[in-house]
Amino acid sequence: MNNKTKFSSDYYNLVNQYKIAHKNGIKKNNFYLSNNITFDGKSLAPWIQYLKKKINSTNSKSILDYGCGKAKYYNNQIQLGDKKYRDVVDYWGITEVKLFDPGIDEYDTYPIKSYDGVICTDVLEHIGIEDLDSVVKDIFSFSNKFVFFVISTVLDQKILNDGRNVHQTVKSEDWWNFFFTKFESYFVNIDCTVMLTNLGEKSDKVKRII
Numbered sequence: 001m002n003n004k005t006k007f008s009s010d011y012y013n014l015v016n017q018y019k020i021a022h023k024n025g026i027k028k029n030n031f032y033l034s035n036n037i038t039f040d041g042k043s044l045a046p047w048i049q050y051l052k053k054k055i056n057s058t059n060s061k062s063i064l065d066y067g068c069g070k071a072k073y074y075n076n077q078i079q080l081g082d083k084k085y086r087d088v089v090d091y092w093g094i095t096e097v098k099l100f101d102p103g104i105d106e107y108d109t110y111p112i113k114s115y116d117g118v119i120c121t122d123v124l125e126h127i128g129i130e131d132l133d134s135v136v137k138d139i140f141s142f143s144n145k146f147v148f149f150v151i152s153t154v155l156d157q158k159i160l161n162d163g164r165n166v167h168q169t170v171k172s173e174d175w176w177n178f179f180f181t182k183f184e185s186y187f188v189n190i191d192c193t194v195m196l197t198n199l200g201e202k203s204d205k206v207k208r209i210i
Contacts, residue, residue, distance in 0.1 A: 006138065011131045014168070017160040018103025018126075022070070026166075027159045039103070041069035043122040043150065047195075048073065048088055049080065051119065051148060055092050058145040058191060060116035062096035063089075066139050067123030068107055071099050111142055118143040121150040122197075125167045132169060136183060146191035151176060154198040173199060177209050 018039070025035040044065075055063070065071070073088040074097065085091040098115060101107040118139050127135050139147055153176070156167045171179070173196055180194060187210075194210040 007131045007134055008128065010128050014126070014128065014160075015102045017162055017164070019105070020161045022104050024161075026161075028157050033158070036070075039069040041072035041074070043069070044073050044088070044119070047119075047121060047148070047150065048078070048091065051117075052092055054146060054148060054191075054193070055094060055117060058116065060145050061094050062098075062115040062117070063092070063094055064098045064100060064111055064115040064118045064142050066100050066111075066118055066120045066142070067126075068099040068101045068104075070104065071101075071107065074099060114142050114144050116143075116145045118147045120148065122152060124149060125152045125169050128168045132179070133182070140183065140186045140190060143190050146193070148193045148195075150195045150197060152197050154200070173207065173209060180210055 021035075021038050023035055025032050026038045027033075054060075065074070068074070076087060078085050078088055078091060080091065089097050096115070098111055099107045100109070100111055102110075120139055124132065124135065139149075152167060153170065153172060154167070155165050155170055158166045160166055176194065176196060180192075183192075186192065192210050193208065196207050196209055197205070199205045199207055
């Protein structure tokens with residue numbers, strides 16, 4: 001990474017915790033998930049077809065996945081209906097993809113240019129609140145056409161090696177609505193979508209707020 005001055009010391013402490021989890025697995029409830037399925041990138045799955053429509057409507061050809069995890073769907077064949085695709089890039093019909101995740105050695109190279117679209121699924125809730133503004137500004141700075149956020153509003157069942165819940169910023173719909181008002185100037189030129197999931201305990205709802 002070459003963005004060492006952008007974020008707080010706690011941000012980089014969290015990055016180290018995620019490096020441990022990606023290598024060793026992580027505790028979930030009273031058992032451990034193996035490293036190969038820990039943050040494997042499956043949170044992208046519910047949004048693959050939605051994003052295809054977004055990519056088409058914005059005529060996007062390049063994508064940055066900011067916080068890609070192990071990038072499961074970029075590295076494996078996918079099937080939608082009766083049709084199989086080499087990977088999600090093949091399905092989307094884009095020409096370039098950049099995978100970035102500071103917690104994985106393979107993908108921790110910081111982006112150095114902008115892309116048509118930036119995808120950020122189940123990432124912001126993992127960021128400490130003091131770094132949220134900087135991370136969101138960072139994401140917008142890499143986008144030419146659209147950004148797509150998915151944010152959970154509940155605690156997770158997974159616990160980092162240092163005892164912290166993986167979800168560091170757990171906030172309500174109203175809180176997130178207010179939070180994004182400070183970025184409205186970006187919306188003039190960038191198509192922004194914000195989806196909230198799990199709106200309340202024991203819920204599996206999804207709501208678009210922007």
